Amino acid sequence: MLFDLLKYGFFNGIYIALVSVGFALIFNILRTIDFSLTDRMTFSGYVFIISEKYIKGLISSHLQLPFVEIISILVGCLLSILSCIILTLIIEKYIFTPIKEKGTSILIITSFGISVIMQSLMSIIFTNSTIVSSIQEYSIPGIGLYPREILVLSFAVTIMIVLNLIIKKTLFGKSINALVFNYELAIFHKIPVKKISSLVFGISAFIIAISGISLSVGFGIYPNIGNKYMIYSFCACLIGGLKNLYGTVIASILLGVFLQFGDCFTSPIVSESLTLIILLVLLYIKPEGLFFEKIRVI
Numbered sequence: 001m002l003f004d005l006l007k008y009g010f011f012n013g014i015y016i017a018l019v020s021v022g023f024a025l026i027f028n029i030l031r032t033i034d035f036s037l038t039d040r041m042t043f044s045g046y047v048f049i050i051s052e053k054y055i056k057g058l059i060s061s062h063l064q065l066p067f068v069e070i071i072s073i074l075v076g077c078l079l080s081i082l083s084c085i086i087l088t089l090i091i092e093k094y095i096f097t098p099i100k101e102k103g104t105s106i107l108i109i110t111s112f113g114i115s116v117i118m119q120s121l122m123s124i125i126f127t128n129s130t131i132v133s134s135i136q137e138y139s140i141p142g143i144g145l146y147p148r149e150i151l152v153l154s155f156a157v158t159i160m161i162v163l164n165l166i167i168k169k170t171l172f173g174k175s176i177n178a179l180v181f182n183y184e185l186a187i188f189h190k191i192p193v194k195k196i197s198s199l200v201f202g203i204s205a206f207i208i209a210i211s212g213i214s215l216s217v218g219f220g221i222y223p224n225i226g227n228k229y230m231i232y233s234f235c236a237c238l239i240g241g242l243k244n245l246y247g248t249v250i251a252s253i254l255l256g257v258f259l260q261f262g263d264c265f266t267s268p269i270v271s272e273s274l275t276l277i278i279l280l281v282l283l284y285i286k287p288e289g290l291f292f293e294k295i296r297v298i
Contacts (some may be wrong), residue, residue: 011149013256014156017209019233020240021159022204027242029179029200030096032107033234035036035113037208038226040091043118044084044212045221046126049133052076056134073135081209087206089198097194115226120151122223132220152214156249159207163245172199231272232259235279 001217019038026034091114100104117218139146167173175196178186187193236255240247255275262271 002287005264006257007145009257009260011152011256012260013253014152014213015215016232016256017252018152018156018159018207019229020236020248020252021163021245022208023233023237024242024245024248025200025204027237027277028176029197030100030107031113032104034096034107034119034228035111037204038204038230038233039115039118039122040084040088041208041215041229042213042221042223042226043087044080044209045216046122046131047083048076048080048213049131049221051079051215053134069135069289077213080213081206084209084212085205088196088201092198092201118276119223119226126223128222128224130220130222131216132285133217135217148214148219152210153214155210160245163203172196187261191226193225216297232275236277237277239282 019041022037023033023123026037052072052075055075057069059068059071071085093116096107099110103110167176175186178189178191178298179193180194212221215225233252236252237248239255240249240251242248258276259271262268262274266274
């Protein structure tokens with residue numbers, strides 16, 4: 001039982017970490033939280049479910065190809081990721097960028113408004129019931145893990161390594177650091193903020209699309225599923241430090257394990273309440289985040 005709790009808590013933490021990294025990346029460009037981020041994650045999950053099912057039916061009825069399910073999954077993943085990136089870049093270019101100079105309050109209200117609109121549209125189109133992908137999963141004998149879990153873990157590790165290399169070794173990464181630690185000075189030195197902003201939004205969209213796909217297969221999705229991940233990820237970012245990707249990931253995993261144990265021994269409401277209480281205490285003790293002084297990646 002203990003192993004199962006740790007396993008489920010760890011992978012729940014991985015999902016939270018993927019969303020948290022997206023939050024942190026966008027925060028360091030917009031200087032505020034994008035509340036619609038998790039709704040784009042939900043959107044990507046819906047796109048995957050619909051496209052995978054349609055492609056599988058289309059191939060099965062017209063063509064006799066081997067590995068039909070694998071082909072449909074790969075095509076579904078590609079369409080889901082592309083649609084999430086395109087939607088994110090449209091929102092960034094035509095909504096966030098024009099109002100960015102009007103202040104943080106306007107950005108927060110706008111992102112919240114986008115979130116409400118997206119949830120309302122998804123509720124109308126898909127209803128409020130949970131939709132689960134038709135993909136059949138089988139655990140790997142001996143280790144008790146699903147292939148999806150291994151892939152998500154591999155992706156999370158890879159994306160952290162790649163992001164770390166990009167931020168430390170490339171001009172793009174140094175430009176991000178400049179914007180994060182001294183935005184006005186970066187503007188003075190004519191760093192291409194719009195180009196960097198689009199790239200960061202694109203990277204965050206790619207990350208949350210993977211999370212949305214995995215959630216749709218493992219647990220199912222519904223229009224406002226993003227709300228709880230938004231709260232959890234926001235907590236993880238604050239605990240780990242919004243300017244510290246590694247700290248954010250560590251905090252996400254710890255939070256996932258804590259929530260899993262809390263759900264098992266108390267109830268979801270109690271565990272979530274305890275999480276918020278712990279967050280308030282930690283913010284009072286160390287408002288910059290637990291890991292901010294130890295590791296500074298972004």
